[in-house]
């Protein structure tokens with residue numbers, strides 16, 4: 001799925017080498033405990049760096065990353081395995097103890113993530129010997145990497161069946177431009193409506209929209225995008241109104257982070 005000749009969906013390969021991070025600065029804008037114990041959907045997860053961070057560091061109960069580009073999803077699974085490989089075995093050992101002695105006091109998830117050493121098994125070892133195997137999850141408690149999964153899908157065309165999992169949090173980071181250019185004004189409305197349906201009541205959309213000025217470069221990539229762009233009436237500045245009409249509360253702007261062209265606002269919308 002999704003040709004990589006021209007990344008017309010924003011399906012950049014090596015995206016995170018242009019936007020590298022150890023901890024994603026957008027996530028660090030969110031309040032402490034925001035993801036703890038929550039179910040999270042990351043739409044347009046690319047190579048899964050953010051999805052993995054949410055599951056490994058921020059204590060999500062489950063984090064699902066979806067992307068239209070199968071090559072990116074394969075890279076995301078690889079990322080998950082590498083991060084697991086480099087992680088200190090401390091957490092696994094604690095799980096083991098809990099399994100053998102169920103009466104032992106369960107350590108708090110957030111605390112565990114605070115003490116984890118994420119570079120325990122150096123990346124150079126992985127290069128030489130391959131990643132460590134992921135053991136099966138014997139505890140039934142889905143901790144990283146078991147709480148992180150990925151799926152190739154076109155979020156726009158995959159039909160709702162009505163019995164989807166509803167998520168506590170949906171991440172839509174740096175994806176609206178691509179949905180808007182590929183699917184037009186109606187498409188971006190459909191995108192937001194589908195997010196609304198897929199959220200639990202009181203659930204939160206974390207939105208990082210790209211600025212209108214950045215559309216001009218993107219649409220030059222492809223004749224179809226160029227033609228679609230001519231018909232766009234909505235602007236990213238209108239999204240808060242569209243989201244309000246769909247059933248979200250007013251946005252909370254957390255701030256703007258990122259370097260150069262990646263400096264974008266991050267807004268929270270709660271499903272009312």
Ligand SMILES: C[S@@+](CC[C@H](N)C(=O)[O-])C[C@H]1O[C@@H](n2cnc3c(N)ncnc32)[C@H](O)[C@@H]1O
Nearest residue numbers: 009010011044046067068154155156173174178
């Ligand atoms: C610019 S990247 C942003 C990656 C990531 N969300 C972040 O901000 O770090 C946009 C991603 O959205 C994906 N994407 C675009 N349209 C999509 C669709 N209809 N369904 C699923 N993924 C899509 C692209 O393949 C690409 O990986």
